[in-house]
Amino acid sequence: MNTEEYIASGTLEFYVFGLLSEAENREVKQLADKDETIQAEILSIEKAVINLSYSVAPHLSAANYEKIRQQLIEKHSGVVQMEPKRGMNPYMGWAAAVILTFGLAYQYYQNTEATKEVQAATAKTSKFEQLVASLEQKNTETEKALAVVRDNATSIINLAGQEIAPQAYAKVYLNRNKKEIYVDLAGLPTPPDGKVYQIWALKLDPLTPTSIGVIADKNASSGIFRVDNNDGAEAFGITLEPAGGSKSPTLEQLYTLGKV
Amino acid sequence: MTQEELLEQIYKKDGKAFTALYDMYSKSLYGVIYNLIKDKEESEDVLQEVFVKIWKNIDSYNESKGRFFTWILNIARNSSIDRLRSKSHNNSLKNLSADNFVHILDHNTSVTNKIDAIGIREFINKLKPKCIKLIDLLFFKGYTQQEASDELEIPLGTVKTQNRNCISELRNILQVQ
Numbered sequence: 001m002n003t004e005e006y007i008a009s010g011t012l013e014f015y016v017f018g019l020l021s022e023a024e025n026r027e028v029k030q031l032a033d034k035d036e037t038i039q040a041e042i043l044s045i046e047k048a049v050i051n052l053s054y055s056v057a058p059h060l061s062a063a064n065y066e067k068i069r070q071q072l073i074e075k076h077s078g079v080v081q082m083e084p085k086r087g088m089n090p091y092m093g094w095a096a097a098v099i100l101t102f103g104l105a106y107q108y109y110q111n112t113e114a115t116k117e118v119q120a121a122t123a124k125t126s127k128f129e130q131l132v133a134s135l136e137q138k139n140t141e142t143e144k145a146l147a148v149v150r151d152n153a154t155s156i157i158n159l160a161g162q163e164i165a166p167q168a169y170a171k172v173y174l175n176r177n178k179k180e181i182y183v184d185l186a187g188l189p190t191p192p193d194g195k196v197y198q199i200w201a202l203k204l205d206p207l208t209p210t211s212i213g214v215i216a217d218k219n220a221s222s223g224i225f226r227v228d229n230n231d232g233a234e235a236f237g238i239t240l241e242p243a244g245g246s247k248s249p250t251l252e253q254l255y256t257l258g259k260v
Numbered sequence: 261m262t263q264e265e266l267l268e269q270i271y272k273k274d275g276k277a278f279t280a281l282y283d284m285y286s287k288s289l290y291g292v293i294y295n296l297i298k299d300k301e302e303s304e305d306v307l308q309e310v311f312v313k314i315w316k317n318i319d320s321y322n323e324s325k326g327r328f329f330t331w332i333l334n335i336a337r338n339s340s341i342d343r344l345r346s347k348s349h350n351n352s353l354k355n356l357s358a359d360n361f362v363h364i365l366d367h368n369t370s371v372t373n374k375i376d377a378i379g380i381r382e383f384i385n386k387l388k389p390k391c392i393k394l395i396d397l398l399f400f401k402g403y404t405q406q407e408a409s410d411e412l413e414i415p416l417g418t419v420k421t422q423n424r425n426c427i428s429e430l431r432n433i434l435q436v437q
Contacts, residue, residue: 008421008424009420009421009424010419010420010421010422010423010424011420013398013420013423013424013427014398014405014420014423015326015327015330016327016329016330017330017333017398017399017402018326018330018331018333018334018337018402019398019402019404019405020326022325025324025325025326026324028326029323029324029326042327044431044436045427045431046327046329046330047436048427048430048431048434048436049395049399049427049430050285050288050329051434051436052291052361052395052399052430052434053287053288053289053291053292053295053361053399053400054287054288054291055291055384056291056294056295056361056384057287057288057290057291057294058290058294058300058303060286060287060290060304060307061304064286064304064307064308065279065282065286067304067308068282068307068308068311068312069278071308071312072278072311072312072315
């Protein structure tokens with residue numbers, strides 16, 4: 001088959017259309033490499049069908065290129081490094097670099113500020129954590145105290161004001177079952193500096209005081225305090241004593257007293 | 261730029277190669293895809309898929325397999341057909357043959373294209389109806405010789421030469437020598 005006959009057979013059109021087998025493709029390629037006429041014919045056929053399909057294509061939005069570019073960058077990063085599609089002003093690159101530099105500087109500043117804020121916030125948080133812990137502890141104590149106060153087995157002993165402070169009063173909550181004693185000092189004046197209230201359990205015959213607690217808290221009047229248990233107590237008294245408490249009560253400073 | 265120059269750029273991993281590739285072939289491939297899919301948005305979607313495939317697999321192309329355009333044409337046709345199948349369009353490839361690339365012009369509503377379309381229709385109308393069908397099946401839809409022969413009820417042995425005559429006619433109209 002000479003070149004003309006080969007061209008007339010229509011094989012080259014099929015070659016361009018992609019309808020030949022692999023073996024046929026190789027054969028055409030070999031012939032085209034040897035014969036310029038065949039090569040030129042292939043190019044013309046290709047040009048015609050590219051023109052045809054180009055002409056019948058609907059309007060293709062410009063955004064499409066950008067979408068493909070994005071897909072290639074996102075899903076196949078590193079596979080393609082594309083230049084901007086349209087000729088961009090060469091100064092754009094420098095402008096971008098300057099903007100980037102300022103941007104980075106600003107970000108660095110922001111980051112430093114943010115770090116400071118985080119540190120301050122962390123300090124605040126740990127303060128709050130401590131506060132919460134101490135409140136929780138207080139709450140537990142209060143709940144315990146409340147449980148005793150509300151307990152049916154708890155007897156309340158009212159301690160009446162004595163000579164030194166007739167208006168004073170205090171309460172003792174005594175629970176024999178749980179072997180717990182609480183005192184409420186709401187009715188006592190705030191102790192002067194260097195002085196504390198000491199709580200005494202008393203046996204009456206003969207009069208034998210036993211110290212069951214020293215309330216060192218400045219705000220003694222604000223709460224209920226647990227003191228040591230004392231099984232045989234027949235009365236309770238509260239005296240004002242020097243800080244640290246005394247071995248025996250200073251009777252001149254007896255503020256309140258009450259019998260069980 | 262010729263296909264050879266483009267391939268050289270691609271092999272050299274030239275940063276501009278993708279843009280050149282897109283500029284040279286996107287519209288033609290879009291025409292092929294749209295002729296099968298018949299929906300603009302979906303066709304654009306397939307076109308995106310096609311270009312990603314081309315770029316991903318570009319190393320597997322070599323000239324002994326055929327023309328580069330032929331290689332990407334196959335990717336475009338196959339991707340379109342895959343899309344039609346996956347969307348379980350009931351249209352088999354055969355049913356699609358009722359429409360051809362000339363109908364694209366009729367259904368084209370965009371204004372810019374209408375102007376083009378008039379010119380294009382002028383030259384396409386110069387093609388014989390038989391040629392329009394033949395080119396549509398073989399080039400746009402990738403029918404085999406046998407399938408085209410069955411579809412158009414022409415002797416198997418004459419498909420290639422008839423197609424050859426139609427393409428020659430097209431080249432005359434387009435003045436591609």
